[in-house]
Structure formats: C-alpha cells, structure tokens
Amino acid sequence: MTNYVIRRLIQSVILLFFVSLLIYLIINLVPGGPFDLLRQSNPRITQSHIDRLNALLDLDKPILPGKYCPTIGGEQQPCRFDQGRYIRWLVKVFRGDWGTSWTVKTGMSVTELIGIRLGYTFLLMGVSLSMSLLIAIPLGIYSAVKQYSLTDYFVTTIAFFGQSMPTFWTGLMAIAIFSVALDWFPTGGVRTAGMEGDIIDVLGNIFTLGRVHPDLGGQELKLIYDGLHHVALPAMVLAFFNLAGWSRYTRSAMLEVMRQDYMRTARAKGCTNRAVIFKHGLRNTLIPLITLFGLAIPALFGGALITETIFSWPGMGRLLIDSIANVDWPIVQGILVISAGLVIFSNFLADVMYGLVDPRVQYG
Amino acid sequence: MSAIAVNALERQAVVKQEKPAGQWTLAWRRLRRHKLAMVGLFTLTIITLLSIAAPMIAPYPYEEINLYRSYATVMSPGDPGRPMHYLGTDRLGRDMFSRLLYAGRISLLVALSVTLFTVIAGAIIGAVAGSFGGWIESILMRSTDVMLTLPQLPLLLVLSSSLRQYPQLQMFLGSNFSVIIIIFVLVIFGWMGVARLVHGSVLSLRSQDFIQATRAMGASENHIIFKHLIPNSFAPIIVAATLGFGGVIIAESALSFLGFGVMPPVPTWGNMLNEARAAPLQDLFTQALFPGFFIFVTVLSINFIGDGLRDALDPRLKM
Numbered sequence: 001m002t003n004y005v006i007r008r009l010i011q012s013v014i015l016l017f018f019v020s021l022l023i024y025l026i027i028n029l030v031p032g033g034p035f036d037l038l039r040q041s042n043p044r045i046t047q048s049h050i051d052r053l054n055a056l057l058d059l060d061k062p063i064l065p066g067k068y069c070p071t072i073g074g075e076q077q078p079c080r081f082d083q084g085r086y087i088r089w090l091v092k093v094f095r096g097d098w099g100t101s102w103t104v105k106t107g108m109s110v111t112e113l114i115g116i117r118l119g120y121t122f123l124l125m126g127v128s129l130s131m132s133l134l135i136a137i138p139l140g141i142y143s144a145v146k147q148y149s150l151t152d153y154f155v156t157t158i159a160f161f162g163q164s165m166p167t168f169w170t171g172l173m174a175i176a177i178f179s180v181a182l183d184w185f186p187t188g189g190v191r192t193a194g195m196e197g198d199i200i201d202v203l204g205n206i207f208t209l210g211r212v213h214p215d216l217g218g219q220e221l222k223l224i225y226d227g228l229h230h231v232a233l234p235a236m237v238l239a240f241f242n243l244a245g246w247s248r249y250t251r252s253a254m255l256e257v258m259r260q261d262y263m264r265t266a267r268a269k270g271c272t273n274r275a276v277i278f279k280h281g282l283r284n285t286l287i288p289l290i291t292l293f294g295l296a297i298p299a300l301f302g303g304a305l306i307t308e309t310i311f312s313w314p315g316m317g318r319l320l321i322d323s324i325a326n327v328d329w330p331i332v333q334g335i336l337v338i339s340a341g342l343v344i345f346s347n348f349l350a351d352v353m354y355g356l357v358d359p360r361v362q363y364g
Numbered sequence: 365m366s367a368i369a370v371n372a373l374e375r376q377a378v379v380k381q382e383k384p385a386g387q388w389t390l391a392w393r394r395l396r397r398h399k400l401a402m403v404g405l406f407t408l409t410i411i412t413l414l415s416i417a418a419p420m421i422a423p424y425p426y427e428e429i430n431l432y433r434s435y436a437t438v439m440s441p442g443d444p445g446r447p448m449h450y451l452g453t454d455r456l457g458r459d460m461f462s463r464l465l466y467a468g469r470i471s472l473l474v475a476l477s478v479t480l481f482t483v484i485a486g487a488i489i490g491a492v493a494g495s496f497g498g499w500i501e502s503i504l505m506r507s508t509d510v511m512l513t514l515p516q517l518p519l520l521l522v523l524s525s526s527l528r529q530y531p532q533l534q535m536f537l538g539s540n541f542s543v544i545i546i547i548f549v550l551v552i553f554g555w556m557g558v559a560r561l562v563h564g565s566v567l568s569l570r571s572q573d574f575i576q577a578t579r580a581m582g583a584s585e586n587h588i589i590f591k592h593l594i595p596n597s598f599a600p601i602i603v604a605a606t607l608g609f610g611g612v613i614i615a616e617s618a619l620s621f622l623g624f625g626v627m628p629p630v631p632t633w634g635n636m637l638n639e640a641r642a643a644p645l646q647d648l649f650t651q652a653l654f655p656g657f658f659i660f661v662t663v664l665s666i667n668f669i670g671d672g673l674r675d676a677l678d679p680r681l682k683m
Contacts, residue, residue: 018510027522160671164664166614168621168637169656176649187645302517306618310641321622324521332522339515347513 005352012348019340024086027329027336028063057102061085093337099330104323110334114316119200120190121315124238125304127231132239132246139243140250141285144258145277155247162244167303171237171310178233185233188312191226195219199227234311238303242296249292254285287358294350298343391599394676401672404665411662415468422462423447427629430457435647451654454639464658467631471662474547474626475612481551483605486558487597491589493559494566505563508556516553520615521624524549542627550615554608561604565597599677606670610663617659633659 054060068082098110143155179187191198266276305317323331436453451460493504527545619625620634633655640651
C-alpha cells in the first residue's frame with residue numbers, strides 16, 4: 001500500500017511537470033505579447049520601445065534552453081546560451097514567485113490575486129457540490145431500488161434533460177425567471193451594494209482566528225445570510241447540470257451492486273429490506289462514486305468558469321477569462337497550473353481512497 | 365429422380381431461403397424499437413433540414429439591421445410590406461427566427477466536422493498504439509493521459525484567442541476564419557476519448573483467434589489494422605461519436621458564448637446567447653429562450669439517439 005502510494009505520487013509529480021510544460025508552450029508559442037495591444041492604441045510607440053519592454057519582461061529570451069542573441073539599441077550583441085523562460089519560470093514557481101500581473105491588475109503578484117479569488121470559487125463549488133450530492137445520491141438510490149417505477153422514469157428523464165441543458169442557458173433563464181420575474185434572488189455579484197465586507201471575509205476570519213480581515217462590526221450573521229442569498233442561484237444552476245450526471249451514475253452503480261450475490265445472501269439471512277439497501281448496498285455503491293468524484297472536479301471547474309461569468313461572481317473563472325482577453329499570461333499560467341494540479345491531485349486522492357474503502361482492491 | 369436432381373433442388377431451396385440479417389440490419393431493427401431514439405432522429409432531421417434550407421425559409425437576411433425594431437417581441441409585425449418577426453428581434457433589430465436558422469448551419473457544421481476529424485484522428489492513434497505496442501504505444505497513450513489531464517475549457521479559450529491574433533491566418537482563411545479556428549481547436553482537444561476506446565478494443569481483439577489467423581496467412585500490419593481491427597471497433601466508436609457530437613455542440617456554444625468562439629456577425633446559437641446577456645433585464649427571457657432552446661433540443665435528440673445506438677449496437681454497454 002505504502003509502495004503504491006509513493007509510486008502514484010511520483011507519477012503524479014512527473015505528470016504535473018509534463019502538463020505544466022505543455023500549458024506553458026501552448027500559451028507562449030503564439031506570438032503577440034501584452035504590448036501588441038499598446039501598439040495598436042498608440043501609433044507613437046515604435047518597435048524599439050516594444051523590444052525594450054519585451055526585454056524587461058524577459059520575453060525576448062527563448063522559451064526552451066537555447067541560443068540567445070540580444071540586440072541592445074539596434075546593435076547585435078554576441079550570442080550566448082540561455083536556460084530558457086520555461087525553466088526560469090518553473091524555478092520561480094517552486095520558490096513561490098508566480099510573477100506579477102501584466103494588464104488586469106498591473107504589478108499585483110499572481111499568488112495574491114489568485115488567493116483573493118480562490119475563496120469565492122471554492123465557496124461556489126462547495127455549495128453547489130453539496131447541493132447536487134445531497135439530492136443526486138438519494139435520488140439515484142431510490143430510482144435504482146424502485147427500478148422501472150414511475151419515479152425511476154421521471155428521474156432518468158430529468159437526468160437526460162439536465163445533461164442536455166448547458167449551464168450558460170440555464171443560468172440566463174434562471175436570472176430571467178428567479179431574479180427578474182419573481183425577484184427572489186439577486187442577478188449577480190457576491191454582496192448587496194453598500195455592505196462592508198462579504199461572506200468570504202467572515203469565513204476568512206473564522207478560519208484564521210480573526211487575524212486577516214478588519215473588524216466587521218458585528219455584522220457577521222447578516223453578511224453570511226447576504227452571501228448565501230447571492231451564492232444560491234449560481235450554485236443551483238451549477239448543481240442542476242451535475243445533478244443529472246450524478247444521479248445517473250448512482251443509479252447504475254446501485255443497480256450493479258444489487259445484482260451481486262452478497263445482496264441475495266443478506267436477504268436470505270433474513271435482513272430487512274432497509275438493512276440490505278443501506279448497510280450492504282449503499283456502502284458498496286459509494287465506492288465507484290469516489291472515482292467519479294475525482295473525474296468530476298475538472299468538469300466542475302469548467303462549469304464554474306461559465307457560471308461565474310453569467311453571475312458576475314468574482315472567482316478564479318472570471319479572473320481567467322479577463323486575463324485571457326487582456327493577454328495577461330502570468331495569471332493565465334498560474335490558474336491553469338493550479339487547476340491542472342487540482343485535477344491530478346484529485347485523481348491521485350481517488351485512487352488512494354479506493355484502496356482505503358474497498359479492501360478487495362489489490363495494489364500490484 | 366436422380367441424385368443430381370435432388371441435389372439441385374436442395375440447392376434451390378437453400379437459395380430461396382431468406383438471407384440471414386447482417387449485424388447492421390439487426391442493429392437498425394433494434395434501434396427502430398427504441399422510441400426515444402426515433403423521436404430524437406426525427407427531431408434532429410427536422411432541425412438539420414431547417415438549417416440547410418435556411419436561405420429559402422428565413423424571412424430576412426441574417427445580418428439585416430433595423431434599429432427601429434430593436435428587441436421586438438414575439439409575433440410582432442415587420443416594416444410595412446415585410447414579413448412578420450415570428451420570434452422577435454435582437455438588439456440591432458435583426459430577425460431572431462432567421463438568425464436561429466442560419467446559426468443552426470454553423471453549429472451543426474462545426475459539430476459534424478469536429479466529430480468526423482476527432483473520430484478519424486482518435487481511431488488512427490488508438491489503433492496504431494494498440495497494434496504496434498512497445499514504445500510507440502507508451503508514447504501515444506501517455507500523451508493521451510497528459511492531454512486528458514489538461515484543463516480543457518481554459519486552454520480552448522487561450523488557444524482560440526491566441527490563434528485569432530495571427531493576421532496571416534486571418535488572410536489565409538478568409539472571413540470565416542473563426543469557424544475554422546474553432547474546429548481546429550476542438551479537434552486538438554477532442555480526440556483522446558476515441559483513441560482510448562479504440563486502443564482498448566484493439567488490445568482485446570488482438571489476442572482473438574481470427575486476428576492470429578489473418579496474421580498467419582501473411583496479412584500485413586496495415587491490412588490487419590484497417591480491415592479487421594478498426595471495423596470491429598465500429599460499434600463503440602459510433603456510440604462515442606454520437607454522444608461526442610452533442611458534447612461538441614455544447615463546447616462550441618460555450619466558447620462562442622464566452623466570446624472566444626465564432627465571431628459575430630456570423631450567428632451561432634452560442635454567440636446569440638452571448639448577445640442576449642447585453643439585453644435589458646426585462647427582455648432577457650425571450651432573448652435567451654430561443655437560442656438555448658435550439659441547443660437543448662438538438663443535444664437532447666442526439667443524446668436520445670446515442671442512448672438508442674448504445675442499446676442497439678452493443679447491449680452489454682447498457683447503463
């Protein structure tokens with residue numbers, strides 16, 4: 001077991017290395033830095049200005065290790081070997097220096113910027129994930145136990161519908177119906193205008209014992225309510241899409257388990273129907289769901305990207321889209337590497353968990 | 365009667381007997397019994413026909429602007445002597461119904477080409493990896509794993525926004541370059557599923573007797589891959605491609621919705637939803653309803669067909 005975990009960990013690190021290289025290449029192989037936009041807007045900026053700015057940001061160096069021939073003031077300088085931007089970036093990342101933003105929040109460090117936004121994304125993803133799991137798993141189990149009943153058909157049909165409705169449509173329709181027509185929820189954002197602080201400040205204060213954020217003046221409960229009121233609609237939209245897949249998976253996993261011999265044995269021993277389903281069935285159904293959980297994280301992240309855009313939710317997804325639109329590569333690199341790391345880590349965790357909860361799994 | 369005559373009669377009887385139904389005929393029969401798949405097929409056919417016939421059906425050209433009739437409601441009259449705006453108009457007063465029909469052309473075309481190319485690329489990569497083995501297999505399948513780990517949607521955004529900044533590419537590909545870029549980008553990030561599927565199925569086929577027999581008879585590796593391994597993996601490929609087709613429609617719409625896909629004035633269902641976001645809140649409902657509804661109905665039909673195909677082609681795959 002320990003051997004397996006160590007081997008899997010090493011594999012994950014190697015995988016993360018390759019993935020980061022690929023991400024860096026895809027972002028940087030395409031010409032056009034942040035200053036191309038500058039040049040379009042201001043004709044008085046010449047190529048030599050651009051060259052100087054590029055040199056300042058290291059953009060004149062090769063991406064991979066290779067020959068580097070600088071030109072200073074239009075004069076060709078002797079060529080020398082350069083270790084390349086990728087290696088330099090990677091070393092800095094390991095030291096905790098992820099660079100500074102070019103255009104979105106010029107000069108602000110990427111780690112700080114992502115740190116501020118990460119909380120909002122985690123809040124949205126967390127609320128939405130718990131919503132969809134709390135509904136999907138009981139629904140899937142019920143529909144498997146009562147296979148071919150009216151409820152089963154209803155659940156399967158809803159799941160089909162849900163999987164065919166993209167979040168960017170359900171999101172807009174949810175705003176049109178629940179925010180505009182019924183006025184139950186705000187149309188977007190994280191807090192009502194004029195409020196000091198928001199739910200993330202409160203949560204931050206709780207988890208860091210009041211050291212990070214300013215005094216919120218005893219408004220904590222109000223802020224939490226306000227935050228939940230704002231997160232409800234985007235989280236529901238995101239949950240609805242995942243709900244469909246999850247209930248379908250739970251249903252088929254449960255059906256698979258119910259076919260097993262030990263279920264019949266349990267019944268033959270005289271267990272009540274309830275005990276068979278919850279003690280023998282449910283626990284075994286949850287095992288394949290762990291793998292799915294690992295696979296669902298990237299989908300959830302992609303979904304959050306779109307949901308955040310629709311609901312002007314200031315999370316990582318929106319930051320990413322702003323950064324791509326404004327050619328802010330340090331932020332884009334940072335977010336992409338973090339999300340790739342998240343995916344790899346959740347796959348690793350799912351594999352290890354699998355062995356912990358299911359003693360039948362043998363690690364070779 | 366002589367023995368020869370009897371023999372001939374018997375042979376005639378054999379010939380008269382019905383030819384046993386082939387694999388595909390049987391699959392089609394099973395599919396026809398799947399009601400939802402038939403409903404899906406019917407709906408998809410109608411949407412496709414409407415899109416193809418858009419220039420004939422559409423009451424207005426898709427780019428015709430009429431600023432006096434911005435955000436007209438459903439079934440509102442057009443200018444005197446012009447047809448009615450059945451589904452209203454958008455911000456620039458362009459006819460919603462006409463735009464939806466034309467948008468279908470682009471969305472379906474993109475989805476069709478992407479599915480076709482991903483299946484071809486994935487099948488070749490998977491089959492080569494599965495049948496050659498060794499370091500070729502390691503490299504191909506490890507790259508597939510790496511590609512599957514990449515955060516897809518963000519990289520799609522990066523790639524399509526970067527490629528769009530190439531002026532040379534724009535000149536070379538002409539006015540529809542954003543459509544071609546989106547197809548290219550979706551293929552680059554779309555082939556892995558099929559590759560894995562074909563790889564797995566080739567591995568299990570390779571050890572079977574008929575492949576051994578073919579090899580023993582001296583067939584070349586190419587012959588085995590293209591005449592035996594790939595055709596025998598057709599069933600799961602078709603199911604995956606059908607379900608993938610729906611995924612591509614959603615992916616293309618998502619990119620266009622975020623403003624990184626097909627650019628206006630070329631309409632797609634996704635960028636029409638993007639324009640709906642700019643509508644005043646009281647018009648949001650009608651602006652967003654129709655483009656999204658088309659995406660929903662198309663993808664739902666495809667998912668129904670895919671589900672039916674899965675049952676028809678390989679009952680073991682049933683969920």
